Amino acid sequence: MKVIDRSITAWQTGIILFIILFANKILILPSLLYDGAKIESFFIPIILFCFDFALLFLFYKIKNKFPNQSFEDIINQYCARWVRILVYLAFAIFFFGKTILLYNVTYIFSKNMIYKDSGNFIILFAILPVINHLAICGLRVLGRTAQLFFPVIVGITLFSIIVGIMGFNSVPLFFQVNASQFFLTFFKHISPFGDTIILFLFMDKIKIDKGQWKVVFSLFGLACFLVVTIIIVFLISYTYTSFMHPFALFELMSYVKEYEGLGRIDLISMVIIIIFTYFHLTIYLKAFMASFHGIFNKLDWIYSILTFNLLFLVIVNFFVMNLEIAIFVGENILPFITIFPFIILPFIIAIIFYKHKRRRIS
Amino acid sequence: MEVSKKIEQIKNSLHNSIDVASRIITKNGVVIGFIYLKSITDVLTFSQTLYEPISEFKGNIDFDIITDLVRGNDVKVCKDNEETKNILNGGVLIILSNSDKILSVDNLKYNSRTPSEPPTSPVILGPREGFTEDYKTNMTLLRRHFHSEDLVFQDVIVGKSTKTQIVVCYLDGIADKKIVKQVISKLKAIDIDGIVDSYYIVSLLSNRPNSFLKQIGQSEKPDVISAKMLEGRVAIIVDNSPIVLTVPFVFLEDLQNSNDYYTNYTYSTLLRIIRLIAIFMAVLGQGIYIALQLFHYNILPIKYLITIADSTQQIPFTPFIEILFISLLFQILYEVSLRLPSYLGLATSVVGALILGDTGVKAGLLSPPTVIVVAIAKIAIYVIPEQSSQITLLQYIFIIIGASLGILGIIGAAIYFLSYANTIENFGAPYLAPFSPFIFSDNKDGILKVPIDSMTYPPKSFKSIKRKRIDEGN
Numbered sequence: 001m002k003v004i005d006r007s008i009t010a011w012q013t014g015i016i017l018f019i020i021l022f023a024n025k026i027l028i029l030p031s032l033l034y035d036g037a038k039i040e041s042f043f044i045p046i047i048l049f050c051f052d053f054a055l056l057f058l059f060y061k062i063k064n065k066f067p068n069q070s071f072e073d074i075i076n077q078y079c080a081r082w083v084r085i086l087v088y089l090a091f092a093i094f095f096f097g098k099t100i101l102l103y104n105v106t107y108i109f110s111k112n113m114i115y116k117d118s119g120n121f122i123i124l125f126a127i128l129p130v131i132n133h134l135a136i137c138g139l140r141v142l143g144r145t146a147q148l149f150f151p152v153i154v155g156i157t158l159f160s161i162i163v164g165i166m167g168f169n170s171v172p173l174f175f176q177v178n179a180s181q182f183f184l185t186f187f188k189h190i191s192p193f194g195d196t197i198i199l200f201l202f203m204d205k206i207k208i209d210k211g212q213w214k215v216v217f218s219l220f221g222l223a224c225f226l227v228v229t230i231i232i233v234f235l236i237s238y239t240y241t242s243f244m245h246p247f248a249l250f251e252l253m254s255y256v257k258e259y260e261g262l263g264r265i266d267l268i269s270m271v272i273i274i275i276f277t278y279f280h281l282t283i284y285l286k287a288f289m290a291s292f293h294g295i296f297n298k299l300d301w302i303y304s305i306l307t308f309n310l311l312f313l314v315i316v317n318f319f320v321m322n323l324e325i326a327i328f329v330g331e332n333i334l335p336f337i338t339i340f341p342f343i344i345l346p347f348i349i350a351i352i353f354y355k356h357k358r359r360r361i362s
Numbered sequence: 363m364e365v366s367k368k369i370e371q372i373k374n375s376l377h378n379s380i381d382v383a384s385r386i387i388t389k390n391g392v393v394i395g396f397i398y399l400k401s402i403t404d405v406l407t408f409s410q411t412l413y414e415p416i417s418e419f420k421g422n423i424d425f426d427i428i429t430d431l432v433r434g435n436d437v438k439v440c441k442d443n444e445e446t447k448n449i450l451n452g453g454v455l456i457i458l459s460n461s462d463k464i465l466s467v468d469n470l471k472y473n474s475r476t477p478s479e480p481p482t483s484p485v486i487l488g489p490r491e492g493f494t495e496d497y498k499t500n501m502t503l504l505r506r507h508f509h510s511e512d513l514v515f516q517d518v519i520v521g522k523s524t525k526t527q528i529v530v531c532y533l534d535g536i537a538d539k540k541i542v543k544q545v546i547s548k549l550k551a552i553d554i555d556g557i558v559d560s561y562y563i564v565s566l567l568s569n570r571p572n573s574f575l576k577q578i579g580q581s582e583k584p585d586v587i588s589a590k591m592l593e594g595r596v597a598i599i600v601d602n603s604p605i606v607l608t609v610p611f612v613f614l615e616d617l618q619n620s621n622d623y624y625t626n627y628t629y630s631t632l633l634r635i636i637r638l639i640a641i642f643m644a645v646l647g648q649g650i651y652i653a654l655q656l657f658h659y660n661i662l663p664i665k666y667l668i669t670i671a672d673s674t675q676q677i678p679f680t681p682f683i684e685i686l687f688i689s690l691l692f693q694i695l696y697e698v699s700l701r702l703p704s705y706l707g708l709a710t711s712v713v714g715a716l717i718l719g720d721t722g723v724k725a726g727l728l729s730p731p732t733v734i735v736v737a738i739a740k741i742a743i744y745v746i747p748e749q750s751s752q753i754t755l756l757q758y759i760f761i762i763i764g765a766s767l768g769i770l771g772i773i774g775a776a777i778y779f780l781s782y783a784n785t786i787e788n789f790g791a792p793y794l795a796p797f798s799p800f801i802f803s804d805n806k807d808g809i810l811k812v813p814i815d816s817m818t819y820p821p822k823s824f825k826s827i828k829r830k831r832i833d834e835g836n
Contacts, residue, residue, distance in 0.1 A: 001644060009799065011799075011800065012799070076516045104728075110770060113657075113661075114657070114658060114661070114768065114769060114770060115657055115768060115770075116660055122766075122767060122768070122770075122771075123770060125771075126767040126768070126771040126774045127770070127774060129778070130774040130775070130777055130778045131773075133778055133781065134777070134778075134781050137781055137782075137784070137785050141781050141785050142781070144784040144792070144794070144798040145777065145780055146782050146796040146801055147797075147799060147800055148780055148794065148797055148798040149777075149785075212639040214823040252522075267661055270661070270769075271769075271773065272775075274769070274770055274773045275773060275777070278773065278774060278777050279777075299580065
């Protein structure tokens with residue numbers, strides 16, 4: 001099976017990054033954050049996006065040092081084979097774990113808000129063929145399709161925020177939690193972040209001219225701004241009842257459900273959540289495929305797709321299909337996986353930089 | 363050369379077809395033979411320009427004198443084994459007993475209609491002429507737009523049985539030479555028994571011949587083809603077809619209409635936005651309606667929900683069967699009205715609209731909202747008639763998806779088909795350019811249309827020779 005990942009431009013890279021930065025953050029996260037750290041919780045995404053920015057900066061540095069090489073080649077060049085396998089295994093676990101978390105939250109959203117009477121099967125059947133097709137079509141097609149939806153995504157997200165702002169009715173009270181509560185919540189909800197490392201997996205496919213980096217950084221900044229704004233607007237809109245509303249972006253609109261002559265405008269946010277879900281899952285699948293290929297680089301692409309689908313179907317159907325389990329996994333297991341993007345990966349890159357420097361000197 | 367023997371030989375090579383005509387005369391001991399196909403030869407011109415001057419000539423006849431005597435347009439000496447080819451192209455062959463050479467005089471004539479406004483693309487303002495089935499007329503129509511030496515015509519003959527004349531037209535210095543070469547080599551590589559219409563070569567030129575998406579541009583209007591050639595595209599005229607093809611093709615071309623260029627640009631922009639909305643309604647309208655009815659009735663505003671519930675509660679069919687039935691009924695009526703004579707077409711409309719539609723609703727078999735949704739979706743297809751086959755196909759797919767997977771499936775399918783369209787590149791042009799990949803300068807003539815003096819450069823969606831189309835100072 002051929003999966004031709006042709007190169008993508010700075011704009012397409014920026015848009016893929018923009019979209020993935022919304023993953024796992026616009027539905028249940030704001031509600032959980034409020035539950036743990038009250039109104040101050042909006043600092044958590046700001047701090048964690050700073051970590052993501054550090055990862056993007058690291059990517060910028062490594063891409064400039066090794067412009068045409070893949071991350072796999074770089075690790076092979078400077079580290080032992082087992083290091084490469086472990087790193088790509090960590091990539092695969094990280095992205096697969098996030099896929100499960102994302103699917104669970106979306107499933108619960110769909111079941112509650114879109115399909116009142118239908119089961120998991122219908123949602124799986126709608127999602128899996130599309131994400132598999134997009135992943136097989138390659139990175140360039142994914143980038144171009146994302147580019148097509150980008151104005152819709154930005155437009156509707158901004159519209160949701162503006163509508164949400166209209167729902168402000170009181171000023172929340174600050175300083176209700178102590179530092180330990182804040183940092184505990186910070187750790188529990190670290191797992192939705194760190195998606196920026198996806199860029200390392202497609203390093204050789206990303207073609208960015210010197211002057212084009214600002215596009216990637218700007219889109220990164222815009223995504224962070226929008227996500228943080230959604231969280232802040234949601235927290236101020238619902239204040240003390242935030243923990244009761246698990247679907248943030250949707251709830252922003254449903255607060256003012258029937259708006260003047262426009263009717264039910266919350267349908268718009270529903271559409272955008274579905275669009276986001278498709279792209280998030282596809283990007284995670286592509287990341288899993290690339291990780292799988294990094295471990296078993298002699299195997300055909302079909303095995304990575306089959307492995308993903310098989311694991312996904314088994315785990316989704318038998319292990320995690322309710323909100324309590326999803327929250328438990330998200331708060332207690334996945335945070336430990338996040339050690340990889342925020343600590344291990346930067347450490348490995350630091351070693352690569354060090355060895356690269358020493359080789360140049362010698 | 364023995365004239366009668368040669369004529370017999372040529373007749374045999376044409377299988378003694380009944381439209382092969384020959385005349386033999388003798389002048390001063392020289393036998394002169396004429397052979398031609400009376401079905402494609404102008405007999406009157408033949409007698410006035412060939413037969414009479416030769417038969418009335420008083421002196422000695424030889425090959426050079428015959429060449430001087432004939433008053434034909436295209437007089438040439440036949441190359442070896444090309445006698446049959448020349449006759450089939452409307453030539454009259456003149457054979458002399460005192461010469462080994464054979465003279466061919468072009469005398470082609472067949473009935474062809476005069477250029478008229480094509481029924482598929484009428485305009486309110488702007489040129490009304492359309493291409494005809496005669497490729498020479500079509501070349502003339504194009505030549506009238508370009509009084510320039512840059513207009514180049516190159517011919518390729520395709521089809522073992524039909525030997526159809528295909529003419530590749532482009533503007534030298536504007537069209538990319540690689541694309542021209544690619545087109546010609548693709549045409550030359552076609553090994554087929556016959557080409558009946560230009561559509562025969564559409565799939566043979568496409569990079570993805572099995573795809574249901576249209577990949578080659580088509581138009582019946584010389585002004586449209588000229589405009590496309592000015593942008594750097596290559597046109598392909600096929601003999602016996604009034605449809606001229608253009609490559610490279612992007613989806614946007616069908617969203618544009620020649621009317622857009624003969625009216626105010628702000629109004630053109632509005633029309634394009636309306637067209638885009640119409641495509642959206644045509645493709646997704648029925649699917650969304652059925653998904654809302656079957657799965658997501660809870661997300662409908664209460665007023666709409668009451669109206670729909672009120673009108674559908676007595677209907678014996680499921681929404682899927684109902685919408686599929688009305689869609690199929692429309693399709694049948696459409697097919698019938700296309701093939702029936704116009705005086706019977708009115709009767710079909712009465713049967714369709716009044717008896718089937720109105721009575722169906724009154725009898726409680728069909729619900730009014732469903733009829734309205736299907737009618738809107740079906741009418742909306744024809745804002746872009748060039749894409750009607752694709753849109754109709756997508757309509758049925760979205761009806762099935764809407765009925766089985768709901769809104770999630772519809773959005774998924776929309777992403778699927780858009781990504782599928784993104785996989786298509788013909789002659790280096792991405793199918794959905796300039797939207798994806800986004801090309802800013804090409805979007806000046808995309809959904810929005812700017813005044814013509816702002817469109818400084820030709821499109822960048824496909825390769826053409828870089829140049830300024832207009833000075834900004836104008």
